[in-house]
Amino acid sequence: MxxxxxxxxxxxxxxxxxxxxxxxxxxxxxxxxxxxxxxxxxxxxxxxxxxxxxxxxxxxxxxxxxxxxxxxxxxxxxxxxxxxxxxxxxxxxxxxxxxxxxxxxxxxxxxxxxxNKILIDAGKINQHYFFSNTGIGIDAMIIKKYEHSASRKLYSYIKAAILSSFEYRTQPAVISFDDKILNLKPFMVFISNSNEMGYGMTLTPNAMLTDGLLDLILIPDLSFAEKLTLGFHVLRGTVGKFEKAQHHQVQNLRIAMPLKIYTDAQIDGEHYNLKTNFCKISIIPGALNVLV
CATH class of the missing domain: 3.40.50.10330 (Probable inorganic polyphosphate/atp-NAD kinase; domain 1)
Structure with a gap:
C-alpha cells in the first residue's frame, strides 16, 4: 500500500x-x-x-x-x-x-x-534551501511589498515592482565565485535553479533543475530609463538582451555587503530578513525526488 x-x-x-x-x-x-x-x-x-x-x-x-x-x-x-x-x-x-x-x-x-519521478537539484543560501530561485537585490523588496498587497495576483506583483524601482537604493557588495571577485553596487543579484520565476516570467530561460549549476544574473545600478528597459525585458523574457545584465553559471557564490547589518532576501518567492550581511550560496545536485 x-x-x-x-x-x-x-x-x-x-x-x-x-x-x-x-x-x-x-x-x-x-x-x-x-x-x-x-x-x-x-x-x-x-x-x-x-x-x-x-x-x-x-x-x-x-x-x-x-x-x-x-x-x-x-x-x-x-x-x-x-x-x-x-x-x-x-x-x-x-x-x-x-x-x-x-x-x-x-x-x-x-x-x-x-x-514518474526525477531527481532535481536544490540551492542553499546560508541555512535556507531554495528550489526555484533566490535574490538579494530589488527582487527582495518587490516580494516584501507583494506579500503586503491586498491580493496575490500579477497586477499586484507589477505594482510592487514599479514602487520598488523608485524606492530601492543599491548598496556596495563584494561578490565572489570561481576565480572572480566583483566589487559593485548591484540593482539585482538573482540566483536561479529553474527557468521560471512565476506568472510565466523568467530571467534565466535556459536554467535547468538537473544540471548541477545555478544561473546567476548580476545587474548594476541603473538609471530610470534603464529600469524601464529592464522591466520591458523581464515581461518579454528577454533579459539576456539587456546589455547591463551579466549571466554566469556557478556552483558556489559568496556575497558580502559591508555597509549592512541584515540582508533582505527573497527565497522561492517569500521574503526573509537574514540576520547577517554575508551570504553563502551553493548547489546540491540531485537532492530531491519529484513526481512529474
Whole structure:
C-alpha cells in the first residue's frame, strides 16, 4: 500500500482551490493507497506538518500550494527517499511550470498517481534551501511589498515592482565565485535553479533543475530609463538582451555587503530578513525526488 501525505495551504491562490480530503480520496482507491491530509494555518506551518509526516514514513508527501509552500515541504524531504508531489494551486507556480506539472488539480493528481519521478537539484543560501530561485537585490523588496498587497495576483506583483524601482537604493557588495571577485553596487543579484520565476516570467530561460549549476544574473545600478528597459525585458523574457545584465553559471557564490547589518532576501518567492550581511550560496545536485 502506498502512503501519500498531503500538506495543503488553504489560502494559496486566493483560496479558490477548495481541496479536501474527500475530493483527494476519490482519485486513490483505498485498497491501494493510504491518504492523510493536513492544512497549514500560517507561514512556516508546513515545515512543522511535514516534519511530523516524515516521522510516519510516507512514500510521498504532496505540497498543495505555491512556491513558498513547496519550499517549506521540500526542504524537509532533503536527505530522505520520500518523493515530493506538487499540486500547484498558488499564484505564481514557477517551479511547477518548469516541471510541466499542470495547474488543473485533477491532472496534477494524476501525475502523482502515475509515480514518474526525477531527481532535481536544490540551492542553499546560508541555512535556507531554495528550489526555484533566490535574490538579494530589488527582487527582495518587490516580494516584501507583494506579500503586503491586498491580493496575490500579477497586477499586484507589477505594482510592487514599479514602487520598488523608485524606492530601492543599491548598496556596495563584494561578490565572489570561481576565480572572480566583483566589487559593485548591484540593482539585482538573482540566483536561479529553474527557468521560471512565476506568472510565466523568467530571467534565466535556459536554467535547468538537473544540471548541477545555478544561473546567476548580476545587474548594476541603473538609471530610470534603464529600469524601464529592464522591466520591458523581464515581461518579454528577454533579459539576456539587456546589455547591463551579466549571466554566469556557478556552483558556489559568496556575497558580502559591508555597509549592512541584515540582508533582505527573497527565497522561492517569500521574503526573509537574514540576520547577517554575508551570504553563502551553493548547489546540491540531485537532492530531491519529484513526481512529474
Amino acid at each position: 502506498t502512503y501519500i501525505h498531503f500538506i495543503i495551504n488553504p489560502v494559496s491562490g486566493g483560496a479558490r482551490h477548495n481541496l479536501s480530503e474527500f475530493f483527494i480520496k476519490e482519485f486513490f482507491p483505498p485498497e491501494k493507497y493510504k491518504i492523510k491530509t493536513d492544512y497549514t494555518l500560517n507561514k512556516k506551518h508546513a515545515i512543522e506538518l511535514t516534519q511530523k509526516a516524515v516521522s510516519k514514513h510516507p512514500d510521498i508527501v504532496v505540497a498543495c500550494g505555491g512556491d513558498g509552500t513547496i519550499n517549506e515541504v521540500a526542504s524537509c524531504l532533503l536527505g530522505t527517499n520520500i518523493k515530493l508531489g506538487i499540486i500547484p494551486v498558488g499564484s505564481g507556480n514557477g517551479l511547477a511550470s518548469h516541471l510541466n506539472i499542470p495547474r488543473d488539480v485533477k491532472k496534477s493528481l494524476e501525475v502523482i498517481k502515475s509515480g
